[in-house]
Amino acid sequence: MKPLLDISSVSMRFPTPKGEFEALKDVNLKVNQGEFVSLIGHSGCGKSTVLNLVGGLYQATTGGIILDGKEVSEPGPERAIVFQNHSLLPWLSVWQNVELAVKEVFRGKKSRAEMRDWIEHNLDLVHMLHAKDKRPDEISGGMKQRVGIARALAMQPRLLLMDEPFGALDALTRAHLQDTLMEIQRELNNTVIMITHDVDEAVLLSDRIVMMTNGPSATIGEILNVELPRPRNRIALADDPTYNHYRHDVLSFLYEKQRKVEPFSRRRKASAPSETCTAQA
Amino acid sequence: MNTTTLIRQLSSYRPSLDRDSLLKLSRRILGALGAPLLGLAMFLLLWQLAAARIDTSLGSFPGPMDVAGQAANLYQEHRAERERAVVFMERQEQRIQARLAQDPDWEPVRRGYTGPPTFFDQIGTSLLTVLAGFALASVIAIPLGIVMGLSRFASNAINPLVQIFKPVSPLAWLPIVTLVVAAVYVSDDPMFSRSFVVSMITVMLCCIWPTLINTSVGVTTVSQDLNNVSRVLRLGWFTHVRRIVLPSAIPMMFTGLRVSLGIAWMVLIAAEMLAQNPGLGKFVWDEFQNGSSDSLSRIMVAVLAIGLIGFLLDRIMLIIQRRVDWQKGAVS
Numbered sequence: 001m002k003p004l005l006d007i008s009s010v011s012m013r014f015p016t017p018k019g020e021f022e023a024l025k026d027v028n029l030k031v032n033q034g035e036f037v038s039l040i041g042h043s044g045c046g047k048s049t050v051l052n053l054v055g056g057l058y059q060a061t062t063g064g065i066i067l068d069g070k071e072v073s074e075p076g077p078e079r080a081i082v083f084q085n086h087s088l089l090p091w092l093s094v095w096q097n098v099e100l101a102v103k104e105v106f107r108g109k110k111s112r113a114e115m116r117d118w119i120e121h122n123l124d125l126v127h128m129l130h131a132k133d134k135r136p137d138e139i140s141g142g143m144k145q146r147v148g149i150a151r152a153l154a155m156q157p158r159l160l161l162m163d164e165p166f167g168a169l170d171a172l173t174r175a176h177l178q179d180t181l182m183e184i185q186r187e188l189n190n191t192v193i194m195i196t197h198d199v200d201e202a203v204l205l206s207d208r209i210v211m212m213t214n215g216p217s218a219t220i221g222e223i224l225n226v227e228l229p230r231p232r233n234r235i236a237l238a239d240d241p242t243y244n245h246y247r248h249d250v251l252s253f254l255y256e257k258q259r260k261v262e263p264f265s266r267r268r269k270a271s272a273p274s275e276t277c278t279a280q281a
Numbered sequence: 282m283n284t285t286t287l288i289r290q291l292s293s294y295r296p297s298l299d300r301d302s303l304l305k306l307s308r309r310i311l312g313a314l315g316a317p318l319l320g321l322a323m324f325l326l327l328w329q330l331a332a333a334r335i336d337t338s339l340g341s342f343p344g345p346m347d348v349a350g351q352a353a354n355l356y357q358e359h360r361a362e363r364e365r366a367v368v369f370m371e372r373q374e375q376r377i378q379a380r381l382a383q384d385p386d387w388e389p390v391r392r393g394y395t396g397p398p399t400f401f402d403q404i405g406t407s408l409l410t411v412l413a414g415f416a417l418a419s420v421i422a423i424p425l426g427i428v429m430g431l432s433r434f435a436s437n438a439i440n441p442l443v444q445i446f447k448p449v450s451p452l453a454w455l456p457i458v459t460l461v462v463a464a465v466y467v468s469d470d471p472m473f474s475r476s477f478v479v480s481m482i483t484v485m486l487c488c489i490w491p492t493l494i495n496t497s498v499g500v501t502t503v504s505q506d507l508n509n510v511s512r513v514l515r516l517g518w519f520t521h522v523r524r525i526v527l528p529s530a531i532p533m534m535f536t537g538l539r540v541s542l543g544i545a546w547m548v549l550i551a552a553e554m555l556a557q558n559p560g561l562g563k564f565v566w567d568e569f570q571n572g573s574s575d576s577l578s579r580i581m582v583a584v585l586a587i588g589l590i591g592f593l594l595d596r597i598m599l600i601i602q603r604r605v606d607w608q609k610g611a612v613s
């Protein structure tokens with residue numbers, strides 16, 4: 001079977017005042033239709049750079065990315081992105097935010113009534129229809145992220161890209177949203193690439209976990225196939241030995257093989273924007 | 282606590298013999314209105330005291346009472362002038378009818394009343410001029426500011442000029458504008474009088490800068506995330522500006538517009554005074570030249586009117602800003 005997405009020998013170098021900085025080196029990854037892939041790694045390992053390359057927001061220095069037989073050269077709605085901080089337009093209501101995307105993507109393809117039904121359907125999918133007339137600053141962080149997901153889904157993407165979608169949320173809200181996402185996945189069977197910091201999240205949601213080595217010149221370290229049956233239940237899995245085995249694998253990659261060695265003095269500065277190596281300005 | 286909540290409380294107040302609540306209420310009234318009233322009273326007192334000690338060539342400086350008297354006087358003059366205008370029109374109509382009765386083929390010419398403009402006419406002229414100048418400045422500054430915000434090249438090209446022309450006083454522009462308008466704005470049947478155009482352009486030249494600068498800064502502060510959303514959706518240039526850039530820039534833009542309108546009003550008075558264009562500035566100058574014993578009081582009326590109108594203009598802009606601005610509660 002031909003993969004939906006083919007990332008082949010991608011390297012990414014950013015120009016900096018101190019010369020070129022190589023964020024990614026020789027990244028190869030194939031993603032099949034309907035697959036849920038997580039990218040995990042320490043901050044600064046270039047996860048976001050991979051996502052931005054696939055999203056078309058960056059252009060690879062060398063190598064290429066092929067989606068559906070076509071090379072990715074610019075951003076587009078067939079690769080919808082769920083941004084970490086929701087990126088909703090604050091002056092539009094929940095409904096209007098999704099509407100903006102639907103109108104742009106389905107202009108001339110759907111009638112006005114069809115568009116309305118489609119917006120409604122997607123807001124319903126993330127359980128946000130009740131707040132459709134609210135502004136983003138009137139709803140909680142978790143709700144904003146739901147709307148962000150609805151907006152991305154409403155573009156009917158071939159590939160859904162999620163950049164730490166639940167990273168800024170508290171643990172309970174995060175769990176709730178993960179369940180919603182699994183529910184949506186069961187229905188739509190989208191192809192998803194998700195960036196995460198969270199080991200549990202990666203194991204719970206993914207078909208494959210792509211573990212990245214530390215930067216600079218980060219690349220894919222290991223790939224773990226998660227063969228847990230779906231639907232998955234977080235409570236049942238908590239005692240599941242296979243689940244814990246996967247969890248252990250990821251943890252040992254992150255904290256033994258790719259332990260982030262930073263001298264103490266540097267780490268204190270790390271609270272400041274020392275994440276220069278992510279270079280995601 | 283502000284005045285509206287106070288009024289709401291007062292209107293819902295049911296008198297009772299409860300001494301405590303009465304005390305509480307009177308304390309609230311004092312808290313809300315006390316300070317401003319005290320300030321006003323102090324000002325009037327100082328004014329009265331100072332006025333009695335200043336002797337000018339036009340007699341002693343007017344105190345608050347003289348000024349209030351002249352304000353009433355100006356209103357009376359305005360009413361009288363209006364009545365005269367009505368009488369004039371009636372008389373003219375009577376004459377025309379009388380002649381038409383004798384000579385039905387005669388084509389009557391009706392003339393407007395051309396009495397001297399009153400204080401209130403001058404206020405009207407000034408308001409019209411300032412709004413026209415401000416509107417013209419906004420129509421130029423907002424699109425130009427957007428272009429500057431979006432293109433670094435345009436910004437680099439225009440910014441030095443902005444910095445040079447921004448501090449120029451209206452008094453420096455005025456002779457140039459007057460001469461240029463006299464040379465360029467030639468028409469047998471002009472839509473606007475030349476003096477109106479001169480004032481308007483001077484106002485425009487002076488008040489364009491805050492809106493221009495703030496709009497361009499507002500546009501550059503569009504968040505990278507929203508730009509990315511726009512790129513993913515492949516919004517066209519125009520849609521991008523309309524849906525993403527303009528709303529992002531609105532808070533900054535309105536701050537600029539408010540500053541601009543304040544400057545416009547200040548500049549207009551100076552320009553009218555110097556250029557002898559109709560308006561409040563001319564009223565002040567005429568009174569100064571007139572040099573009667575009432576002149577100073579009448580000028581003080583104008584000063585207070587100018588201040589009050591400037592304040593009202595800013596309030597109106599604030600109301601518009603509150604309606605347009607999506608940042609709830611960010612505007613004070």
